Amino acid sequence: MEGQFSVVDAASTNENERVLKLAGPLTLTTMFDFRDKFRSETAAKSVILDMSEVPYVDSAGMGAIVNAHVSCMNTGRRLALVGVVERVRTMLKMTRVDSVLALYPTLQEAQQALSAA
Numbered sequence: 304m305e306g307q308f309s310v311v312d313a314a315s316t317n318e319n320e321r322v323l324k325l326a327g328p329l330t331l332t333t334m335f336d337f338r339d340k341f342r343s344e345t346a347a348k349s350v351i352l353d354m355s356e357v358p359y360v361d362s363a364g365m366g367a368i369v370n371a372h373v374s375c376m377n378t379g380r381r382l383a384l385v386g387v388v389e390r391v392r393t394m395l396k397m398t399r400v401d402s403v404l405a406l407y408p409t410l411q412e413a414q415q416a417l418s419a420a
Contacts, residue, residue: 306327306328306358309327310324310341318347319347320348320417320418321349322351323341323353324353324356327357328357329361329364329368331364334364334366341371342374345378348381349380350382350383351410351417352383352385353386354384354387354388356386357388360391365395365400368400369403381417381420382404383404383417384405384406386408
């Protein structure tokens with residue numbers, strides 16, 4: 304049984320960044336909601352994924368995150384993940400995706416790093 308998944312735009316004080324708050328497992332059955340929401344707006348220079356309420360990501364969900372990263376790279380934008388729980392962080396390390404993605408413990412740290420870049 305899949306847990307409930309949601310992805311919503313979170314408030315941001317910077318017009319050049321978009322913060323997406325994800326909640327629930329990011330899996331084959333929920334990744335389309337993520338993908339559609341991610342693609343729905345492309346004006347922001349930086350996209351921050353708040354993953355603090357994502358307990359699990361399967362390979363399809365991982366693919367959706369990597370595709371989001373590639374999409375950002377191809378359009379001159381930056382992607383950052385914040386609040387990644389240990390279980391998901393372990394999967395990112397095992398697949399070596401952690402060396403490609405920008406990971407930050409908190410939203411504030413990601414915002415500072417992206418605004419400085």
